[in-house]
Amino acid sequence: MDDDYTDAVKEAAGRIRSTIPADLVEKFAKAGGITAADFHPCTPAPCGEVCAIDGSNVTLLESGSLALAVVRAAQTTFLNMERARRSVTPMSFALIGPEAENQDFPVLYADCFGHPPGKPLDNEDITRAAGVLRDTVEYWVTERMANELAPGALLLRDGPLRVSHESHNPVLTRIALACKDRDIGLAGISKRSTATWGGGHPLLPSVFGYAKSRNITAPWWIRVDPKILDHTPHAQWQHGEMYVACLHSRSRGPLKIELVKDADAAGIMNRLAGCSADGRIPGYPYPLFDAHRTVALTEEIVDQVKGELLGRLAEAGIDRQTYEILFGDYHDEFARY
Numbered sequence: 001m002d003d004d005y006t007d008a009v010k011e012a013a014g015r016i017r018s019t020i021p022a023d024l025v026e027k028f029a030k031a032g033g034i035t036a037a038d039f040h041p042c043t044p045a046p047c048g049e050v051c052a053i054d055g056s057n058v059t060l061l062e063s064g065s066l067a068l069a070v071v072r073a074a075q076t077t078f079l080n081m082e083r084a085r086r087s088v089t090p091m092s093f094a095l096i097g098p099e100a101e102n103q104d105f106p107v108l109y110a111d112c113f114g115h116p117p118g119k120p121l122d123n124e125d126i127t128r129a130a131g132v133l134r135d136t137v138e139y140w141v142t143e144r145m146a147n148e149l150a151p152g153a154l155l156l157r158d159g160p161l162r163v164s165h166e167s168h169n170p171v172l173t174r175i176a177l178a179c180k181d182r183d184i185g186l187a188g189i190s191k192r193s194t195a196t197w198g199g200g201h202p203l204l205p206s207v208f209g210y211a212k213s214r215n216i217t218a219p220w221w222i223r224v225d226p227k228i229l230d231h232t233p234h235a236q237w238q239h240g241e242m243y244v245a246c247l248h249s250r251s252r253g254p255l256k257i258e259l260v261k262d263a264d265a266a267g268i269m270n271r272l273a274g275c276s277a278d279g280r281i282p283g284y285p286y287p288l289f290d291a292h293r294t295v296a297l298t299e300e301i302v303d304q305v306k307g308e309l310l311g312r313l314a315e316a317g318i319d320r321q322t323y324e325i326l327f328g329d330y331h332d333e334f335a336r337y
Contacts, residue, residue, distance in 0.1 A: 019200050025213045028206040031198050032228050042219035045270040049153035051077040051145050052287035055138035056295045057130045058302055063326045066097035069130040073138040074295035075145055078287050089137050097123045112140035117167035132165045139171045146178040154185045161188035161240030161258040172239050176260050185268045188240055188258040196230045207244045208254045219273040221245035247276040251283020
């Protein structure tokens with residue numbers, strides 16, 4: 001094997017290892033300022049009404065100057081772990097490019113919220129633009145459910161209680177206020193986190209490792225003091241306080257959970273533990289798993305939509321060769337040989 005290649009792989013592994021050193025837990029114990037007493041046990045409680053929201057997006061076509069994305073969102077509502085209702089938004093299509101600003105964003109935003117967004121969406125980053133379009137329908141479904149759920153329900157979002165585009169900030173503000181007024185527990189739940197401490201050490205394995213080293217038995221939760229983090233997001237876009245929780249004794253790892261200020265953290269965590277005992281993914285709230293399965297744009301769905309789209313493009317006068325010049329991928333041909 002080529003020595004340069006071997007050295008490159010070794011260096012990459014070493015750089016990753018440097019962020020998770022062997023003494024990570026000891027470093028965290030000294031720098032994090034936490035103790036075993038900061039970990040709170042969960043007592044799994046009846047879930048009551050729990051609504052989970054998730055979104056999905058796929059880039060169907062992409063050329064040098066434009067891309068076509070499809071987005072949708074779904075909600076699944078459970079009552080004591082029995083699904084009571086489920087709905088999915090229609091698929092929304094949006095061109096990303098060739099203009100500098102996205103032309104479909106204000107249309108989609110107005111369809112959802114009744115008025116244009118306060119800030120346009122740039123097309124420069126296709127992945128980010130598609131994510132903001134997905135977030136738009138996701139926030140629309142979330143706001144609708146915040147006003148429809150019964151008092152005392154839980155409303156779960158797949159992702160943080162933080163917006164990534166300025167136009168969504170007033171929407172998330174309204175959602176948080178509606179939940180507070182109607183006594184609905186609002187939580188943003190993330191399987192991964194960009195949060196780091198001490199110059200790049202990842203937060204989730206640090207907290208999880210500390211709990212294991214102190215024989216703290218799951219399920220548990222702990223509030224994270226933002227002062228220990230390397231970076232804090234824009235305060236004006238942040239609507240939640242950060243927690244880390246391990247919701248089942250057989251969980252593969254902890255979750256980052258964000259709750260609004262002054263939330264009943266213990267009560268919410270107990271109910272989350274109560275709906276995180278599914279044998280397939282212990283430690284992850286089952287309603288969110290169900291929402292993901294409901295909304296996912298699977299390969300089968302994408303292939304079907306692409307086929308229908310290709311037919312419509314042909315009807316519009318775009319022949320196969322022009323289509324291949326615009327959207328063909330030589331890598332598909334390379335893979336055949």
